[in-house]
Amino acid sequence: MAVNLFLSALYAGLSVLGFAVLFNIPRRSLLWAGLCGAAGWLVFRLCSSLGAELAAANFLAALAVGLCGEVLALLRRQPATLFIVPGIIPLVPGYGLYRSVYLIISEDWPGAMAAGFETVLVALVIATAILLSTALARISGRIFRRVPKPKKNLI
Amino acid sequence: MHDDPAADAVNLALAAGRLMLANGGETYRVEETIELMCLAGKLEQVQCFCIPTGIFFSASSDSRDFSRVIRLRGAAIDLEIIDLLNNFARQYTEGHLDSAQAWQALRDIERAPRFNTPTRSFFAGVAAGFFALLYGGTLPEFCAAFLTSALVTAGLDRLVLFVRSYYIRSILGGVLLATVALLFARLGVLLGWPLQFDAVIVGALMPLVPGVAITNALRDILSGDYVSGVSKLSEAVFIAVGMALGTGVVLKVAWAWL
Numbered sequence: 001m002a003v004n005l006f007l008s009a010l011y012a013g014l015s016v017l018g019f020a021v022l023f024n025i026p027r028r029s030l031l032w033a034g035l036c037g038a039a040g041w042l043v044f045r046l047c048s049s050l051g052a053e054l055a056a057a058n059f060l061a062a063l064a065v066g067l068c069g070e071v072l073a074l075l076r077r078q079p080a081t082l083f084i085v086p087g088i089i090p091l092v093p094g095y096g097l098y099r100s101v102y103l104i105i106s107e108d109w110p111g112a113m114a115a116g117f118e119t120v121l122v123a124l125v126i127a128t129a130i131l132l133s134t135a136l137a138r139i140s141g142r143i144f145r146r147v148p149k150p151k152k153n154l155i
Numbered sequence: 156m157h158d159d160p161a162a163d164a165v166n167l168a169l170a171a172g173r174l175m176l177a178n179g180g181e182t183y184r185v186e187e188t189i190e191l192m193c194l195a196g197k198l199e200q201v202q203c204f205c206i207p208t209g210i211f212f213s214a215s216s217d218s219r220d221f222s223r224v225i226r227l228r229g230a231a232i233d234l235e236i237i238d239l240l241n242n243f244a245r246q247y248t249e250g251h252l253d254s255a256q257a258w259q260a261l262r263d264i265e266r267a268p269r270f271n272t273p274t275r276s277f278f279a280g281v282a283a284g285f286f287a288l289l290y291g292g293t294l295p296e297f298c299a300a301f302l303t304s305a306l307v308t309a310g311l312d313r314l315v316l317f318v319r320s321y322y323i324r325s326i327l328g329g330v331l332l333a334t335v336a337l338l339f340a341r342l343g344v345l346l347g348w349p350l351q352f353d354a355v356i357v358g359a360l361m362p363l364v365p366g367v368a369i370t371n372a373l374r375d376i377l378s379g380d381y382v383s384g385v386s387k388l389s390e391a392v393f394i395a396v397g398m399a400l401g402t403g404v405v406l407k408v409a410w411a412w413l
Contacts, residue, residue, distance in 0.1 A: 011285040015361075018282025022308075022362060023179075024233040024269050041289075079241050081181070082234050085367055089282075090289065094366025095357055097391065101399035106407075119369070127373035 005045050012090045013038030020086040029082055032072050036087035040065035044091060054118065059125040061091050066133025073137075080137070084130060093122040161216030163254050164196025165223070167247075170261055172203070172210055173225050175240050179232035181371065182206060182383040188244045195248040206383045207390070229321065232367075239264045272312045279362045280305035287358030295348050299339040300358030307332045308362060321390070322397045325363070329401020332359055337409050356402070363398060365391035 016037025020030050044061035052060070065087040066080075073080035096119035103112035172189040176182070182205040193201040193214050198221075201214040210225040243260050246252055252260060270278070283304030284297040292300065311328050318324050336355050343350040368391035376384030 008289060011288045015282045015285035015289065018278040018280070018285070019362065021270055021278035022232075022275060022282065024235045026235045026238055029238075078238050079184075081184075082238055085232075085234065088370060089361075089366065090286075092366030092370050094364030094369070094395075095360060097366070097369055097395040098360060098364045098398050101392075101395045102403055105399055105403045123369045123373050126370050127377055130370070130374055131377055 005042065005049070008045055009038045009042040012041030016086050016089055019089045023086055025082055025086065026078075029076065029078060032076070033083050033086040036065055036068045036072065036083045037090055039068050040087055041090045055121055055125045058091055058122050059129050062088055062126040062129035063133055065091070066130045067136070070133055070137035080134070088126055088130070091122070091126055093119040093126075096122060159218075160254070161196065161198055161218070162221070164193060164198060165212075165214060165221045167254070167257055167261070168192035168196065169210065169212060169223055169225060171240055171244060172205070173227065174261065174265055175237060176205065176207070176210065176227055177230050178236040178240075179230050179234070180237050180240070182375065182380055183378065184237075184241075185210065188240070191248050192244055195250070207386050229319070233267075233269060235269070236264060236267055239267060272309055275312065276305040276309045279308035282362055283358040285358075286361045287354045290354045290357045292351055292354030292358065295343060295350055296354040296358070299336065299343065299350055299355045303332060303335045303339060303355065303359040304362055306335050307359065311363075322393055325394045325397025326401040328363055329398040329403075330405055331401075332356075332363070332398075333402040333405035333409075335359075337405065360398065360402075363394075365394040368394070 013034040017030060017034035019037075020033040025033055040061045043064040044057050047057035047060050066084055069080040069083035069087060072078075072083045096115055100112050100116040100119055103115055106112075168189045171192060172185045175188060176185045180188075185205045186203045189203045189205075189210070189212065190201050193203075198214040198216050202212070204211040207227075207230065209227055210223070212224070213220070213222040215221065243252075243257075243264060246260075247257055280301035284301035287296040287300035307328060310331050311324065314324055314327060318327065333356075336352070336359055339355065340350050340352050368387055372384050372387035372391055374384075375381075375387060
């Protein structure tokens, strides 16, 4: 069980590494992106095996990726997007979107409906988790580092 | 151009913003970069509105007003350029670069090296192969997904040069993917190595389906960038439609014959 869990996290990490190259991430950040992806998938599998529902497991996993990304961004002084975009790949419902359309053209309406709703739900919770992790990073940055408020000339 | 520092700052900021957008930078990041660079260039009333297909901009200096519209077609994701531009914008706004240095830096960033097609194909194969494993595949599915995805990526990298419509490219990508995957499935049967076809298809599709796009679209909508969110959402949906049509036609014809 535990071996399976870590093996699947390893697969996810290697897959994310492949995606990181497709997104042309700077070479020195490739491994970190892979690690982010592996962490996300580990959380996802762990939550699923503990009985969490699809949305909850995706939310927690994406939150893990987002926080990993923000921490790495702070440590390595690079934008967090660099780690988050490849990191959420194993979670993101690209295949679900494809399958919804595929079921529509197969005229399987109930199946298409189910796949479509699942896609929207998963995309929504992942987006929420990423937004939340960004917000948390901003807040903790304010508290711990006392960064001056960004000035903006609105008038 | 160079005798007016304000105009130069505007041109520089918009060149950086355009480069960022063309390489898959988020619209809020483009807006923020352009605004900060213009404020650093002593411009006032800087307004920037960015959507995935263009930038609208206006600002004023002591002597004149600026208004620009930049139209953009088709963006590729290149996160290294986003990283470099981020650094560049920080250095520029902190005043470490003069105009000539800044233009040179931008030109260097635009020419930043990227991975070539064989490397991209190989790593698309890695991404797809391990994904097939995640979806219950074993070694035969890994190999089939690896080769299918590598071939499709190489094919699409060529196709980008001839076909401008992302929708048509998605359809052709789907056709190519399903055909190659079917061939491997037949080969597997002939060699006595039957494949779990679904795992191969999931793995090979993964580099092409717009998962990140749909998530980013929702993130934009949730943070109040409705126009960019909706336009990215429609792009994601129609990429999926194209892929489903492409693979669907091939698979249905194949199932009917075999």
